[in-house]
Every structure is written in structure tokens, then in C-alpha cells.
Amino acid sequence: EPEVTQTPSHQVTQMGQEVILRCVPISNHLYFYWYRQILGQKVEFLVSFYNNEISEKSEIFDDQFSVERPDGSNFTLKIRSTKLEDSAMYFCASSEDGTSGTLWEQYFGPGTRLTVT
Amino acid sequence: SQQGEEDPQALSIQEGENATMNCSYKTSINNLQWYRQNSGRGLVHLILIRSNEREKHSGRLRVTLDTSKKSSSLLITASRAADTASYFCATLLNTDKLIFGTGTRLQVFP
Numbered sequence: 001e002p003e004v005t006q007t008p009s010h011q012v013t014q015m016g017q018e019v020i021l022r023c024v025p026i027s028n029h030l031y032f033y034w035y036r037q038i039l040g041q042k043v044e045f046l047v048s049f050y051n052n053e054i055s056e057k058s059e060i061f062d063d064q065f066s067v068e069r070p071d072g073s074n075f076t077l078k079i080r081s082t083k084l085e086d087s088a089m090y091f092c093a094s095s096e097d098g099t100s101g102t103l104w105e106q107y108f109g110p111g112t113r114l115t116v117t
Numbered sequence: 118s119q120q121g122e123e124d125p126q127a128l129s130i131q132e133g134e135n136a137t138m139n140c141s142y143k144t145s146i147n148n149l150q151w152y153r154q155n156s157g158r159g160l161v162h163l164i165l166i167r168s169n170e171r172e173k174h175s176g177r178l179r180v181t182l183d184t185s186k187k188s189s190s191l192l193i194t195a196s197r198a199a200d201t202a203s204y205f206c207a208t209l210l211n212t213d214k215l216i217f218g219t220g221t222r223l224q225v226f227p
Contacts, residue, residue, distance in 0.1 A: 031213060043160065043205065045214040056214055091160060095213075105150060106215055110159035 002026045004109035006092050012115045013082055021077045021112045023092030032075045033093040033106060034067065036060070043091065049075065082116045089113050122219050123206060129224040136193040138221040140206030141186075147209045149182055149189050154203045154220075163191075163204075196225045 005024045013019050025032050034046040047057040049067050066078045075094075079086055093106040123140050130136055140149070151163040166173045166182045166189065173180045179192040193200055203222050207215040 033214070035215075035217075042219055043207075043215075043217040045216070048213050050213075058214070089157075105162050105165050107162060108152070108160040113157075
């Protein structure tokens with residue numbers, strides 16, 4: 001069964017460093033997402049991406065964050081200058097259709113645990 | 118108050134018993150989805166119920182949706198120790214982002 005994959009599974013970085021989290025969505029999916037989950041808290045939406053542009057972003061997704069689909073398979077989340085509070089599990093997801101009224105499920109990857117020290 | 122709150126926050130049962138988790142939400146939705154998360158792991162999609170559906174089954178899972186009360190329930194029948202996990206409801210509104218609930222931690226004892 002096709003699945004979303006993410007690398008690395010765990011990333012440790014120092015405050016102020018840049019990190020890139022990578023995701024390979026399911027191949028026929030058109031909509032891509034990043035969510036995060038701070039330890040012990042809810043899963044929070046960060047950003048959605050379709051047709052090579054951001055379709056929606058949350059207030060968490062500030063100028064320190066960016067997303068890119070550099071080729072036909074990868075979808076990346078970059079944090080330019082990490083802060084301690086960026087420590088969280090970051091989940092990538094994809095769906096066949098993401099527009100208003102859609103019925104399609106979002107399929108999540110296993111996550112990347114980011115630890116900022 | 119938040120879109121998507123589950124109760125109970127934690128539930129402990131014996132294997133073979135049924136587990137019921139509830140989710141309430143605030144706004145109109147297109148669909149509601151339930152996910153499972155094992156400790157420290159990823160989110161596994163369990164079931165999606167559309168706003169015009171009232172009940173849906175998948176194996177040992179039964180989901181109900183009451184849009185008039187803005188609530189949903191997830192029933193796991195004949196629970197197993199492997200069902201131990203956190204369960205989240207997530208609503209899809211008029212945009213493409215999922216809004217997750219606070220989750221129910223289910224512990225099934227052998």
C-alpha cells in the first residue's frame with residue numbers, strides 16, 4: 001500500500017541553525033501538508049500546498065518557515081533559524097484532493113522528531 | 118473553546134471490552150476523520166465520515182456523526198491490547214486543513 005515517507009526520523013539541531021525536513025508524498029496525490037505536534041499537545045496545521053504554491057497557512061507558519069517541492073517527488077519544510085519552541089514532531093500529509101467540499105482522506109507520514117537545543 | 122474536543126481524555130479497559138470515545142466540534146464541517154497515534158509515532162487514518170452520513174463501520178470500528186449536536190463517537194468493539202494508543206478526531210471545514218481534537222488516550226489491559 002502506498003505511504004507517505006519522511007526523513008530523517010529524528011533531527012537534533014542547535015538553536016539558530018537551519019533545518020530541512022523532507023517528505024515523499026503518495027505519488028498520485030496533488031495536495032500536500034505539514035502539521036506539527038509539540039510533545040503532549042494537539043496536532044496543529046502549519047501549511048497546505050497545491051500546484052506549486054501555498055494554498056493556506058496558519059499563524060504558526062511565519063517567515064522562518066518555507067515549503068518547496070523541488071522535484072516531482074519531494075516536499076520539504078525549511079526552518080531558517082530554529083528556536084527552542086520549534087521542538088516538535090513534524091508530520092507531512094498528502095491527499096488526492098484538498099479543495100473545499102472534498103471527501104478525501106489525508107494520509108500522514110511517520111513524522112520527524114525535531115529537537116532544538 | 119476549541120474545535121474538536123474528545124472525551125474522555127483517558128480511558129482504561131480490559132481486553133474484550135468495548136471502548137467509546139466522543140468528539141465535539143464547533144463549526145459546520147465537510148467531513149470528520151478519526152486517527153490513531155501510537156506513543157511517539159505517526160498518525161494512522163482510521164475512518165472518514167461525511168457530513169451527510171450518520172454511521173459508518175470498518176472492521177471493529179463504528180463511527181457515528183450527529184451534525185445537529187456537532188458530535189461524533191468512535192466505538193472499538195472487542196478491544197485488544199494492540200488498540201492501546203491515542204485517538205484523535207479531526208474535522209475538515211471549508212478549507213483543506215484538518216483541525217485536530219485533543220485526543221483520548223486508550224489503555225487496553227490484557
